[in-house]
Amino acid sequence: MKERRVDGRNDLRLYNSILYKHFGDDFPDQSKKYYANEDASQWFDEWGQDTEDCYIRKYNTSYYREREDYFARNNYRIMRYADVLLSYAECLVETGTSASDAAVYVDKVRERAGLSKLKDSRWKDCLSSKEVFIKRLQMERALELCFEGWRWADLKRWGLLDSQAGIDELKARDKDFNNFVIGKHKRMPIPTSEVEISKIDDVPQLTQNPNY
Structure with missing residues (x-):
């Protein structure tokens, strides 16, 4: 900030x-x-x-x-208007709307916080492409919605947990990802007791999540 x-x-x-x-x-x-x-x-x-x-x-x-x-x-707050606006901007740019048009809804959140519009900010280059805009939108969501419980769902939706490049990006800001294992830690393990009681004719009906 x-x-x-x-x-x-x-x-x-x-x-x-x-x-x-x-x-x-x-x-x-x-x-x-x-x-x-x-x-x-x-x-x-x-x-x-x-x-x-x-x-x-x-x-x-x-x-x-x-x-x-x-x-x-x-x-x-279960859901805030700022979340709706930022989510809408993300949907727009992901479905082909230009970054400039999607930025209108990000700007509503920024201006409420007293900040300038994206086109007038140090981040104006984010309007040049979908990829750069999405990166800026990711930061705007982190700033606006911190401690509101959306971060993990956001990281999964953006695919940052599925590649080493994504994990390296997260580790640069959050040391909690230093031990993150791709293909494992995106999910929690199913308790062994639940696997056991799911058995029918001694065959488990629940399959343990990968790498556990």
């Missing part, structure tokens, strides 16, 4: 998604509180002193009240 808003300030989606040390310095115009007598720039020692220490903030309340540990009154 290094791209800044049109007004020069930081992308508010970062502020609303992640809690990290010195985040208050990045968003001095935000005055929401986490504790009754502490403003949002406060970072407590027990939260960690490493610059990479961070916490999920999305859907949390901006205040702390006694006896509300691990709870927030915000309803979970």
